[in-house]
Amino acid sequence: MPVRTLDDLDVDGAALGVRVDINSPVDADGGLTDDARIRAHRETIAELAERGGRVALLAHQGRPGGDDFARLEAHAERLDELLDAPVSYCDGTFSADARDAVGALDPGEIVVLENTRFYSEEYMEFEPARAAETFLVSRLAPALDAYVSDAFAAAHRSQPSLVGFPERLPAYAGRILERELDVLGSVEDTPEPRVYVVGGAKVPDSIDVAEHALENGLADTVLTTGVVGNVFLLAAGVDIGTASEEFVRDRGYWDEIGRAADLLGRYPDRIDLPVDVAVERDGERVVLSKTDLPPRDGESAMDIGPATVAAYTDYFDAAGTVVLNGPAGVFEHDLFGDGSRDLFTAVADSDAYSIVGGGDTAAAIRKFDVEGFDHVSTGGGAALTILTGGTLPAVDALRR
Ligand SMILES: Nc1ncnc2c1ncn2[C@@H]1O[C@H](COP(=O)(O)OP(=O)(O)O)[C@@H](O)[C@H]1O
Ligand SMILES: O=C(OP(=O)(O)O)[C@H](O)COP(=O)(O)O
DSSP, X not given: OOXXXXXXXXXXXXXXXXXXXXXXXXXXXXXXXXXXXHHHHHHHHHHHHHTTOEEEEEOOOSOTTSTTOOXXXXXXXXXXXXXXXXXXXXXOSSSHHXXXXXXXXXXXXXXXXXXXXXXXXXXXXXXXXXXXXXXXXXXXXXXXXXXXXXXXXXXXXXXXXXXXXXXXXXXXXXXXXXXXXXXXXXXXXXXXXEEEEEOSSOHHHHHHHHHHHHHTTOOXXXXXXXXXXXXXXXXXXXXXXXXXXXXXXXXXXXXXXXXXXXXXXHOTTTEEOOSEEEEEETTEEEEEEGXXXXXXXXXXXXXXXXXXXXXXXXXXXXXXXXXEESOSSOTTSGGGOHHHHHHHHHHHHSXXXXXXXXXHHHHHHHHTTOOOOSEEOXXXXXXXXXXXXXXXXXXXXXXX
């Protein structure tokens, strides 16, 4: 069943609970160090305000116990700067104060309610019917006329604020959610040949993506980079040195080498591996081609080199679509950003339709100012869930 969208919602004067994902990097004082997700939600929030909605934003920030577990006051201030409509902040989520704040909204006004995860039930996963019985949902829903789900990046969670409200209120997908589902949910309709680039450090997830894409004919070719590339090199019997091996072992990914070898055995002509890597030697970046391997003791393969970028660029030039997840190296380190910068630039500059996902991937794109992708997903885990053929509980909750 298709989800209802904002085109189906009678917004004018309605009190709307709008679940967004503005979970952002914050400093020790709760100040924002990146506002990309807040900017991304502007479109939905501005549309609802312009159409006369009384908008109550629901969102989480961090996880209980984590350094980034914080109030949403800074988020509200940033939204107020970014939007033409007035944005206030309320330090309750479903308390009488919060319900009063929602009730006091005039059409076109916005209030940011407090971090949903300040309430223990919100950090649990429930079936929708049970989620609707939680205090957050059962107390706040009566103050609302409708619910809008725009939190694509959290849609793989079945937490109360994501799956409970549609049991009690008419529920609609916001513009971000709608676009993400359109793009990521219809990869099979994009131009062929399709090239998937799997990098970064979440090796089991990346192998799941590669396996799903190869088995289901979504990808013609899978290109590997990052730690994922190192695991595939090990699976192919390439000696990338003891430090690289230790890294893979320490992360608990040693068994993934067997899975990578299995995929290489099944799809030998459809998976490609780095042909050079970069290590740190005497404080400098040193690129080692395959014939230079293994690196010296203590040197770990931390990036791909220019020959790999060049070889992969040939695939991008011939591709109809490129789907990319994960940085090509330790892009946070000055010596190891080149691979990600150059590879991402090659994708963005190619004529292929390009879809990019992942939290660190998006951070790398911003760091290197790479422009020209067709779609940069706001979600990491949620995007991976779709790319591995999984379903999103928060989206399923809208289909009732
Ligand atoms: N060769 C490598 N060795 C160690 N870490 C790497 C390597 N390549 C990439 N990384 C790390 O992978 C991390 C990002 O991976 P991941 O979380 O899977 O990406 P995303 O959030 O985009 O899905 C970055 O912190 C980066 O430093
Ligand atoms: O940042 C998020 O996910 P992501 O790191 O997978 O992109 C979402 O806000 C979900 O957060 P969670 O993984 O703490 O549930």
